[in-house]
Amino acid sequence: MGIVINQSFKNTVSTYLGFGIGAINTLFLYTNFLTDRYYGLVAFLLSTANLMMPFMAFGVHNAIIKFYSSFKSKNGINSFLTLMLFLPIVFVIPAGLLGYIAYETIGDLLSKENDIVGDYVWHIFILAIAMAYFEIFFAWSKVQMQTVFGNIMKEVFHRVCIMLLLFAVYFNWITVDEFIVALVAVYVLRMLIMKLYAYSVRFPKIRFYKIENLPSILSYAFLIIIAGSVATLILDIDKFMIGRILKIEEVAYYSVAIFIATVIAVPQRAMHQIMLPLTAKYLNENDNPALEDLYKRSSLSLLVISGLIFLFIILNINELYEILPAEFRGGLFVVFIVSIAKLYDNSIGNNNAILFNSNYYKMVLVFGVLLAIMAIVLNAIFIPIYGIEGSAFATFLAVFIYNTIKILYVKQKFKMQPFTMASFKIVALLCLFLIGFYFWDFPFHPIINITLKSILITLLYVISVYKLQVSKDISQQIKKYLKI
Secondary structure, three states: OHHHHHHHHHHHHHHHHHHHHHHHHHHHHHHHHOOHHHHHHHHHHHHHHHHHHHHHHOOHHHHHHHHHHHOOOHHHHHHHHHHHHHOOHHHHHHHHHHHHHOHHHHHHHHOOOOHHHHHHHHHHHHHHHHHHHHHHHHHHHHOOOOOHHHHHHHHHHHHHHHHHHHHHHHOOOOOHHHHHHHHHHHHHHHHHHHHHHHHHHOOOOOOOOOOOOHHHHHHHHHHHHHHHHHHHHHHHHHHHHHHHHOOHHHHHHHHHHHHHHHHHHHHHHHHHHHHHHHHHHHHHOOOHHHHHHHHHHHHHHHHHHHHHHHHHHHHHHHHHHHOOOHHHOOOHHHHHHHHHHHHHHHHOOOHHHHHHOOOOHHHHHHHHHHHHHHHHHHHHHHHHHHOHHHHHHHHHHHHHHHHHHHHHHHHHHHOOOOOOHHHHHHHHHHHHHHHHHOOOOOOOOHHHHHHHHHHHHHHHHHHHHHHHOOOHHHHHHHHHHHOO
16 A cells, blocks of 8 residues: 555545645635626536536547556557557547537537527537547556656646636636637647656557557447446536526536536545556456455545544534635535435445446446446436436436446455454544534634634544544554644
8 A cells, every 4th residue: 555645645635735735716706806707607618518428528538547557568568558549539530520510500409598508519519529539648658657747637737727717807818709619629638748757767669569468458438338328427417407407507506516626526536546557467367356455445444534524524624615706506406415425425435446447337327327327317307307406416316326336246256345343433533523613603704713713623633533543544644744
């Protein structure tokens, strides 16, 4: 776990820095510098591009991680990486031609409820390509066990650029339309920088030698498109469907609430970057003891860390909404229900990495497709009745059922599960903190209240976790940084 803890810590720092900047953008700059209509438009464009991204990547970013360590010769590795670079073009070119031919039809379809969307079809297409190739070049560096720079680009770079662009809008240096064009340019620039870094780690040597397991690679890449689409669909279908069913402003309100809850996912995102190649390595070497150890320790570490963030959010949410514009304050239920889903998602550790890098990924895709259909149906049912709260509940159900099925499937096939008695101790501790602190606040300004309450919660939580000795990894980090 040494390399995991080391790079995960650095990735956690950069991820939190990115989320901190993102919080300023999402909660204050977007809400004050753009109208609700244009903020909703930006959220809709990014969500739609995210939905398209797995198709544009053609599963290559996952295939690189799964198969790279299985190649032993230089010619095999170079031929494999050459294939990975060119394979996405198989989808990108036909998709571009279809978009050119059917531009008006696609625009009319997307703008059925909100006519403002129709003028930005090509923006979505370019964003999706930039996102796809960014993930491919990031995977290129991940398999070399280099994740820190890529994580900075993934979490920090574009948020800093967007912050600067939002201030440019505020000072009337650019128009809102120019801001959206510049936003697309930022994602393209991020992809190009990641490409240069990936090539500096391992420069590509174009080779077209025969690849022995080519059918398996192509099959995996094709099927992982479905897997990636399912995962992205569950995350972004809510905002897409809200934009299709309700007014575009509702996407803005929902996005703020979702962003707050998504902060819980930061530790998982940080640890996931290095756990993916390690999990693939253990699977390729059939090292089940190491795999099970990584499974349990990653689960517990993520539960402890994300549990603290969960407490920050839930115990301060009322104060936080006091400092937001009034129209954004209707998302309390959204924050609460999605936060629980995110906490559960974190608690399953490297479960996703195990499934998508094993020989059982095909069956998982079946589960995923069924759950994606369920997510769409539930959103279609609940959004017209309950608005954004209905969408949050639909997302919660989809994520909860999907993760439970994955846990049971790994237990059946690998005879391992992520939870230990220590996991239940942490859950009990979280419940105790919720009961003790939710209805209590300092009698000061909301920002002061949030700061003081967070400091108090952190001290009590860290001491409790250390005294309970639930995680050797966490206890070592506490002793290292607090000099206990």
